Amino acid sequence: MKKNILLIISLIFIQFSISQEKNVPEKKIQKGFGKIDFMSLGLPENDPNMGFSGIHYNIFLKDWAYTGLGIYGAVSGNKGGFFTLGFNAGIKKFITNNVYTDIGFHYGGGGGASAPDGGGAFFLPHVNLGYQFKNFSLNTGWSYVNFFDGGAIKCNQVNIALEIPLDFDYTNYKSSESTFDFKTLENSDWNILSKKTSLLMHFNNLKIRGNAQNTNVQIFGEATISLAGFEFANYFTKNWFGFVKVDGAYDGIKAGYMDVFLGGGYHFSFNKNRTNILTKFGLGAGGGGGVDSKGGFLLYPDFSVEQQIFYDIFIAINKGYILSPDAHFYTSSLGFGLKYYIERNGIIANEKSFSLGKFKGLEVITKHDIYFNAERDSNPTEDLNQFSLQINLNLNKNLYIAGQTSFAIFGNAGAYAEGIVGLGIKTNSLFNKKTTVFIQALGGAAGGGDISTGKGLIIKPSAGFEYQLNNTLSFRTEAGYIKAKGGSLSSSLFSFGINYHISFLKMNH
Template sequence: MKTQKGFIKIDFLSIEMPETNILNESNMGFSGIHYNLFLNESFYTGIGIYGSTSGQRGGFFTLGINAGFKKYLNKKLYIDTGFHFGGGGGAGAPDGGGAFILPHVNLGYSFEHFSLNTGWSYVNFFDDGLIKGNQLNVALEIPIDFNYSIYKNSESTFSSEVLNTSSWNQKTKKTSFMLHLNNLKVKSDADATTGEVLKGKTIRLAGFEFSNYLSKNWFAFLKVDGAYSGIRAGYMDVLLGAGYNFSFNKNRTNILTKFGIGAGGGGGVDSEGGFMLYPDISIEQQLFSDVYISLNKGYLLTPSRYFSTSTFGVGLKYYVERNGSFSNEKTFNKGKFKGIEVVLKQDWYFNAKRMTNPTEDMHQISLQVNLDLNKNLFLAGQTSFANFGNAGAYAEGLVGFGVKTNNLLNGKTTFFTQFLAGAAGGGNISTGEGLIIKPSIGTDYQLNSTLSLRGAFGYVKAKGGNLSNPFINFGLKYNFSFLNMK
């Protein structure tokens, strides 16, 4: 068992907007959620996603990578300096190609279970964008470490008796992963920014939800969705919240109440500044083992109800009892190590078709997470945001599956093929209502026990749009395994 130290960071900055199509535009509230890993006692790196939560640019989203240095001056006070590079945009903002930088220098104070910091930051959408300037930022950080084993141990199985005599002899942590289809029935009178009437329409979304249990019943969740039908492509939402799980019928049936907050918009949806509220209730029924089918009903709305929807959806959820050998609620016979791959890459789309502008190449920063089902088959989730090529508002949210070979060529090379599908839109890219498919084939070259180089090529095709072109990508893969008890 190894331990990776890390922390979740939630930050906020108020960005002064340039004079463009909105006269005397108010500042854009830019709020982000990040997860960073410590490389040693001071240096860290990670990933983060930002969204507009106030102002007039609801639907403005970005994805990027973090790097930073944290130095304690005493036991409580510290200096944090870092750098964020990413891509994205939306909501008609002058984001250019989408590429931007966001350095910061902050002073922080640590409490028992969290820390607060604030200081100077600078944002610049430098690829022909007009958004740039200095501002104050504030941040909340919560230490979140995790235990793991090296990736080559994935699919190894051990009895509970053996695990109880190892360093894994600790209480399990309950986690769930859900792929879902959600529907937003528009109830409010606010029309789309294009003038299209939205009231009565159903916006169809696809996405995923990750939940981590803080106690037997209480959990925190992160939910990300993108539109694939119902309106012009480009709508997405990112929500963070908490919930309570009522279990009965010998834990085969669950009722979950949830409340989330976050950012949403795009695709012509006028969500004002983008800040969203999400109350929801779900019922889950066990299908087999740790797999459940979930039905949900709730609401997604801005605080003023200017944009308001009734939500309903269905999902497939997988529960795991991880990184321990015993639980107060369940008994286990064995544990199996399951592989996780996290891939950060840069996509290059050749001649990405536009709705109006001349066709040109487009580039995007992309994050993919794979969960191994066995040694050769994996499930995949991916999100991407344009960062070069005059399409800053373009984004993708995809799910799918893939097949990979065993290690070849001195045990360092793996070949794979994968098929992804989901929602995409924005940035004047011709994706119709947003549904795309994206098959690809590629290879990984192992650098050490946790890092590999990745390269791939494939084809992307939009249903109902003119986007239809080959692409290549290059990136870095971080992999590990976690213990899943049965």
């Protein structure tokens, strides 16, 4: 009898354990790679060639097909402040174990620095041959750039690229906000070392420095350029991390200045991990808004201090410099912001102890925006079309924070760009659990392309809906309004696009 009771209890326990494990969302792996490429674009008339460098992230749809997003910026020549944003697609096929071909294209929009970019839309196909090393690959080949919406930049050139594998773990979006205790997670595929990520939303002030002979001092004096932006960092070890930083001007000078940096840093914690000191160094591109940054290549050394204010939220203060190598453009920077640290996709952490794991929803939205009758400073009013990227992080099932950047593609405003952040509210799934309705309000910096944004501050409320196509994709459309403070831009807007949505495991106290 006792044996039978023990057997029944054991069977119940095993069944309970199995059912608990099945309830944990399946950990999936998305194969992908990061890419940095460079090419020298031949410009018309007497302009020198423009060094054009991009940062991309691509995911594999199949073993041989990929798609992703990329941002380009000028790094040499005389077009500092020239930026573009777009999407990639291509085919990679291995000829041998190490040699491969890469045939693909990039489509996007942007411009700047008085370049002949027309409306901003451009097409960039490439045919490359590459070699796969152990931890990275190099490829090179032919590419062609055509700013086809009234632009005059049309050229063939050689491109060269460095690629590194960057895979990530995820699960279906429908699992977001599901919570599991560690006992349950220990019996799942999520029982692995966690990865540390941070997101910083900040304001930064650049004070122009230099002697009386410096071009920018002559133009602006020692003006202060007020910027708003974000920084995303991913940790490779306990202390070493890589980051991407993007800022846009909203005050101090005429709208249009922007900078983008890629770099690395070292993180030192003390005071029981409540206080952090970070040193960072980045390389990137910047310019616009009348700033003379020559070719656009910039350096970014920085020192930051962070203090915990609530669990994984820190207030950050930074001091550093943004300058061109020859100090032709030279500023001191001082900023502050809020940083959010995330331990994700694993329950084994280096230093911290957690009690729960919660799946958080992440959305990456690519869309086409239309501003109707967008006011200009000097040119005739007409519609403005943009390629736009928005990233949402769910705070709970119905509230999310959002960051968005957009670049002109049609409408004779190739240099126009935006960088905005805000909050959104959405409903639970409706109509057969396929449709979600949302409303959001974003604001931040915008300028360039003769669009009348004053010094660059804009607000952008909108509402719309999404229709789920499959586990990771939804169709999205919205309507709203954009208004510039200090400028004449005041337009209704409409957009449509695709939402790629997934969930990741976030560790909670």
